[in-house]
Amino acid sequence: MYLGLIAALGAVAASSKPSRSATPRPARLTQSGQTGVPQAWVPAWMQPPALNRPLQIIHGISLGDSGPAIHRYRDLGLGGVVCNVSFDLYLQSADYWKAFVQAVRSYRAAGMRVWIYDEHGYPSGSAGGLVLKQHPECEATELVYDPSLSDPFVVRPAYEFTHASNNYHAARRYINLIDDRAVASFIHLTHEAYRRHIGADFARMVDAVFTDEPSLIAVNLGAIPEPARRNVPVVDPIDPSVKPLPAVPWSYDIADRYRERFGESLVPHRRSLFVGDTPEDRKVRQQYWSLIADLVSERYFGAIQKWCAHAGIASSGHTLWEEALMHHPALEGNGLKALGRMDIPGLDTLSSDPEAVANGSWMTAALPSSAAMLNGRRRVMTEVSDFSEKMGGRGPASLADMCATAAWQAAWGVTDFTLYYSPDDRSADDYRAYCQYVGRLNAVLKPAKLDPDLLLYYPVRDLWAEYRPVAEPLSLQSQPPRAQRIVGSFMRLGQTLQRTQIPFALIDHEQLAAATVAADGTLVRGGHRFRALVLPEDVELPAPAAKVVDRFRRKGGRVLRDGEAGVHLSPAALVSAAKPPYRLTPASELIALGRFTRAGRRVLLVVNTSSKAYEGRLTVGGSEPWTWMDPATGALGAAPVGGGGQLHLALGPRQALVYVSPPASAGAPNPG
Secondary structure, three states: OHHHHHHHHOOOOOOOOOOOOOOOOOOOOOOOOOOOOOHHHHHHHHOOOHHHOOEEEOOOOOOOOHHHHHHHHHHOOOOEEEEOOOOOOOOOOHHHHHHHHHHHHHHHHOOOEEEEEOOOOOOOOOHHHHHHHHOHHHEOEEEEEOOOOOOOEEEEEOOOOOOOOOOOOOEOOOEOOOOHHHHHHHHHHOHHHHHHHHOOOHHHHOOEEEEEOOOOOOOOOOOOOHHHHOOOOEOOOOOOOOOOOOEEEEOOOHHHHHHHHHOOOOHHHHHHHOOOOOHHHHHHHHHHHHHHHHHHHHHHHHHHHHHHHHHOOEEEEEOOOOOOHHHHHHHHOOHHHHHHOOOEEEEEEOOOOHHHHHHHOHHHHHHHHHHHHHOOOOOOEEEEOOHHHHHOOOOOOOHHHHHHHHHHHHHOOOOEEEEOOOHHHOOHHHHHHHHHHHHHHHHHHOOOEEOOOEEEEOOHHHHHHHOOOOOOOOOHHHOOHHHHHHHHHHHHHHHHHHHOOOOOEEEOHHHHHHOEEOOOOOEEEOOEEEOEEEEOOOOOOOHHHHHHHHHHHHOOOEEEEOOHHHOOOOHHHHHHHHOOOOEEEOOOOOEEEEEEEEOOEEEEEEEEOOOOOEEEEEEOOOOOOEEEEOOOOOOEEEEOEEOOOEEEEEEOOOOEEEEEOOOOOOOOOOOO
C-alpha cells in the first residue's frame, strides 16, 4: 500500500531544493525510509484526515441548515466545527436543542469532529446570564479600597470598569470564578444540558468543550474603542455613580479559606492587599494571591476538567490577556497553573500578521505550550483569526499570512486550530489550501514530542508580592519598580530566546519544586528533559524550588540569571551561555524554530515570518542528509548536510519548511 502511495506522489530528484514559490510540486520518498521520512508518515501528509484539520467556530444552527453547512465546510477542507446551541433563547428552546443535536449527529456521520463552545458569547461562565438570574448571590464581587472613607474597605459587585462591561460581545454581569456555587451552576446549566440533550453517546459525538476568556474580573482593563463600543449590546445597565477604585477579587468564603490555609485572619491585613512596602505587606499579598490562584485553578478550570473527564471528553479553551504578564495575578492568579487544568490548553491569536504575532505574542503561545508539556500532555489549541487586521482596515489576511501564522504557532506546539476566519472573506481555494497546510503540519508534528531543552522562569510568585491594584486601567507603569524590572527582564529574555531560535518552556515555582534532577544532570518535568534554566532579574525562588535548582546546578545544569551584578544578559551572552544545538547563519530575528522528536528522529519546523526571503545555513550536526517537507505544496526532498554539519536554508517570504533527520543510528547524536 505504501509503495502505491509513494508512486502516486511522483518523483523529484533526491538533491532537489524546496521551491520558494507556491506552485504545487510532486513529492518523493525513498522506499527504505532511511534517508527519507518513514513510510508510515506518508498517508496523513498526502491527505490529512479530519483529525488533523482545523475546526470552524460557528455560533448559530437552525433547523434544516446543517446539511448545506456540512457540505460546504467539508468542501472547504475543514475537519469539523466548534459550535453551540442557538444564542436565541439560549439553552431554553426545545426546537433549537433539536436542531443542535441533529447537526452534531450529522457532522459526526459525515466524519467531522465536534467541539462545544460553552457560552453565549464571552466571557465564559454566565450561561448567557442564566446563572445570575437563578443565583444572583453568585455574581463576581470585589473588595475595593477607598481611603477617603472612615472604613476604607467595601465589598461590591465587580461590573463597572471590568471586562464584563467592556468587551466586544455584551455588557453583562458576570459570575464569580472563585465561588464554587457559581461554577457548579454554570456546569449544571451548560455542560449537563449538552450531555442530557445529546444523550448516552455524548462522548462519541463530542470531542471537547471550549471555554472562552474566563477571568476574575476585578481589575480595570480600560474601555474598548468607542466605534466598537457603540455596537455592543448592554444587557445589564452600567451605573454611572459607581466610583473607580482599586479592587481585588472576593468571595463569600475567602476569609475562611485564608485563615484555614495560613492560620491567621485576613481582615486585619486587608490594607496590605492595596498598599505597603514592608516584608509583612508583601507576605500578605503573596499569600492572598497564591490562594486566589489555587481557587481559580480548582474551582473553575479544575471543576470543568473533572466534569469533562467524567463525561469522557477533553477540556480546552484560553484565558484573557495572556500577553500581559502584569495582569496575570488579577485575572487568574497564575496563568500557567490555570492552563495546566485544561486537557488541551489554548491561546487566542487575534492577528494573522506573522511579524506582529512573532514580535508580540510569544508568551501567548508559550503559556499553553508549557502548561501542556509540564503536565505530560501534547495537544495545544489556538483560536485564530484576522480580527486585528479587519478592525484596523488592513484585512482580510492573505493566504500566505494565514499559513505563516499557523506555522509559527505550530512551532510552539499548537495542534488544534479553531478558526474565526470567515470563509466569505477569501476564495474557497484559499480556504482549502489553508486547511491542507494545517493538516500537513499536524501530520508530522502532532504525533511528535516538543523538545526544548531550556526553561524560562515564570515569575508570577514575585508579582503576587508586588502587585498594587489601581483604580485606572492597569499598566506596568503603575506598578512598583521591582515589578517593572521583573516583567521587563522576563519579556526581554523570552523575546531574545525566540529571536535567536532557542525553543524554551516556561516553569513556575510550583512546577520547579516538583521537578527532579536526573543522573545525567537534566531537569525533568512532565516527561521532558531540560539542560538550562534562565531566571529573570530580581526574582526570589522559594525554598522548595531553590533546592531543586541547587541540585540541578551541582549536577552540571546551566543556571543563568539576568541582571546579576547589575549586568543584563545580552542576546550574544544568552546564546553563548545557553549553547543552543541549532544555529542560524546569518542571524535573523524573524525566523522561528520549533524543535521536536519523533520515532528516533529530530524534527525541526523553520518559519520565515518576514515578508522578505531568507537564505543561509542551519547547523544541525552530523553528515547524513535530512529530508525537507513543504506543507504548502506537499513536496518532499533530500536536504544534504554540508561541512560543519550545516543545512542550506532558503525560505521565501512567509514560507515554512519541516526538516526531518535520519534515524538516530544513521545520523549525529541529538545535540545538546
